[in-house]
Amino acid sequence: MAPQTAAKTQDLSSPRVILEHFLPYRLNVLASLSSNALAQIYAERFGLSIPAWRVVATLGQYEYRTARDIAAHGVMHKSTVSRAVASLERRGLIARRPNKDDRREELLELTAEGRDIYEALAPEALAFEERFVSVLTHEEQRLLASLIDRLSGHARQLAPDGEVEG
Amino acid sequence: MAPQTAAKTQDLSSPRVILEHFLPYRLNVLASLSSNALAQIYAERFGLSIPAWRVVATLGQYEYRTARDIAAHGVMHKSTVSRAVASLERRGLIARRPNKDDRREELLELTAEGRDIYEALAPEALAFEERFVSVLTHEEQRLLASLIDRLSGHARQLAPDGEVEG
């Protein structure tokens, strides 16, 4: 033991990251759990990848969107969206239509068949979410949502540039 | 309009998923934001992938662990861990030592060099976490942690089988 100071041996080792308490780690585990469980619904039953599901969900919600909007909104890389869009178009689930005002971009929308899938999927997704959060009271759900919102807003400032995989 | 009932046209369309309110989506976006920001630290400065960082962090915290433990604990696929371990071993950051009691498994530990990296990384990871959650009060942080814990426990029951990417 050091004679001069009362330093404990613990002080000589640097701080440790306790993974069970480490927020980025915990968030990723929880996000993966929810993502994978949800993916079983849209992957096994409709053959949709995660990005494809997001494109369908965005167009189901918003009617018309450009690929760029979906990428920014869904926080995905533009190449990821590009490939998901190409795949969905090959399957006849979405249609693209050039924007006459700016011919660089294309407006995307669900076809009738795509909307059928969305309308089959949406209730199941909502039902899953309900099961998922059923351990929390409504008040806790509301609180969690607001904490996530504040953290997300702050995190986007910390990582300012562009798209982030979601 | 239907003459008999006061049904609105809205009622004819199926329910929609509002992505901005959809918890699996929001969780994934937030997890990605934190993950990517954190990855800048250990990727750019130490050349570690996410799984490699998790192996190092686990061994930094626990001293000895098997690959299987790390996979289960870190919620990763065993092949993912296997490759991260192989890569870290090639770089001389971890060492493996067969378990004499059960020669199927190998005990992993950080080498001196691996520990150096961990000790450089851990304070930065903790500092990042602090910046990340600094928008929340301590009480809110504590609350968020408990909500995440309860959701994670519940989610593991919903998706019972095995490993989940983190």
Next chain:
DNA sequence: GCTTATTAGTTGCACGTGCAACGAGTCAAT
């Protein structure tokens, strides 16, 4: 009008990852 910078979207490439199949080791039953 021309030149340069910027933006939407695509694609080749490299790489990380999940899956399934496999080898090696353990354990239980007989």
Next chain:
DNA sequence: ATTGACTCGTTGCACGTGCAACTAATAAGC
């Protein structure tokens, strides 16, 4: 001892994804 079920870890394969470079279109500077 032998068989069969199970577990730890590795690896071939296919595929999804990020990155950077590219095309086409637009916008800005002059």
